Amino acid sequence: MPRTAVITGITGQDGSYLAELLLDKGYTVHGLMRRSSSFNTERIDHIYQDPHTPGRRLVLHHADLSDGVALVNLLRDVRPDEVYNLGAQSHVRVSFDAPLYTGDVTGLGALRLLEAIRAGGVETRLYQASSSEMFGSTPPPQNETTPFHPRSPYGCAKVMAYWATVNYREAYGIHAVNGILFNHESPRRGETFVTRKITRAVARIRAGLQEHLYLGNLDAVRDWGYAPEYVEAMWRMLQRDEPDDYVVATGVAATVRDFLTAAFGAAGLDWERHVRFDPKYERPTEVDALIGDASKARKLLDWAPKVHYGELARIMVEADVAQLEAELSGRRVRVDR
Template sequence: MNTNDTEQPAGRTALITGVTGQDGSYLAELLLSKGYTVHGLIRRSSSFNTERLDHIYQGPQEPGRTLVLHHADLSDGVALVNLLRDLRPDEVYNLGAQSHVRVSFDAPLYTGDVTGMGSLRLLEAIRASGIDTRIYQASSSEMFGSAPPPQNERTPFHPRSPYGCAKVFGYWATVNYREAYGLYAVNGILFNHESPRRGETFVTRKITRAVARIKAGLQDRLYLGNLDAVRDWGYAPEYVEAMWRMLQRDEPDDYVVATGQAGSVREFVETAFSAAGLDWSEHVRFDPKYERPSEVDALIGDASKAESLLGWKARVMWPELARIMVDADRAQLESELSGAAVRIDR
């Protein structure tokens, strides 16, 4: 199959774990635009956690382009088998995880179970159900850890967090099921990718949200950990396109997805504050509680294989990404404040 072919695969179905997250919501939008029926897994909760999907799920849905949500969990292998047998999806995207690196040090067993064993449960559910499908495993640049950059598909893994270790387990489980059982299974080794939908506890969103609040006079200080860490930040809506392209190839393989352009946390901070006309040095302070027990100094990806075989290349680099996120957070805050003012007037 030609990965550059934009023909719509009408009538196809996909299952996304982690559909309520940043990547899951963008991927759902992409697949719906291509004519898929999209099924998403959400964990049972006493509160709503579908904010990123509400604009799709609550609005009118076009015939043949439907989003259906199912209550299930990566900790329940039997439920996964039953759901896969019922849905028989053409494609499965495993984006579900405890994905916060710093939190993984505080909750290592939970992270290992959901992020690591969860991927194995899903692979085994596909094998046990006997369905014919293709699965994408969300692997991570954190698997490389202290391996020197630039990192590509041949770089040895040296994870430096429970999250990174769990992702290495999921990576090799995916390779094993591909080789042992002939599953069409791929690993997307995605480097950091951000957007206005990024969770507020992740450093990029923490920064851009603070910029909006400081500019509005609602906050004065931003406390961060290691400012010298170097990352390769890309734009999440572009990265989900790479996920889809991986499953359109004739043969399954593993791919690094990255921009190749590095920036330090300090540089991201400076760019984000500058986008709002602020001097970052007047507001940012160091707090050691945000440091990790073992740090990853530099992650810079080499995505030449994805460019060559998938026809995919990043377009948005991190300086533009920082400005996109600041503008979005400022607009969101302005909307919230306007809404609050209207409620007070009433």
């Protein structure tokens, strides 16, 4: 019998890669997307099929993590084997400008989903997308036992969602896990996130369409991995008999400056000629260094990253160069990587 999964945030970077992975494994996938006046499905258009087509199936539902009743009704109707909660307001800098919205969707949204599973009596396994931003100012390396000290409304909301997941696991026996994922990127990353902002600028500067790139703190240290590899870790967490929490990371530290060097270098450019500082991109409270220790995932999930930040930057630059060239020639390009 084919398994069924529900993915919140299916139109995002991780949601699209996870949907591909699950469809390849024979799942029927139900994706939740917010209703809006415009479509935002470009990341999954290539895998969407008519729900009546035999074989691979992807069904989209209009629902929102702010609507607990809709979540209860959907889960009762679908009765999924697995639920992946990837929906959130996930931009750290934006969370300072919209803290209440971030707390509602990212924090309370996870709690509404947990309560929908409990209240609906749905026997399922839940993956909660936790974040390295929960560690905040706690020094690296960070693992599953590292204390949390979030430095943004986003990090605070994720801490709430993390502990709600642990609480519902302990209080109600729900098979729920936290994946504490460190930064993970791809050509499908949103254009306002620093890595994609850099690689898009590289493509435009190379083409002579842009001269300068404006950024904030170049000294922030991050642990950057490749999103398609990280969604594989999500799936592996839910295949284990006992629910637990796992850090997913490369363990390789790189500054924003390091990523700049790799990305501009992939196009034969010198980043120092083009990058300018703009204080508006600095956060009120900065997270200096996030470097993950994924030893537990390596041991128990048999998971290990293959792509590190240098290769990741090259992949993203090549994809953005190809996309820009296609746009300039009037062609439509699909990002598969």
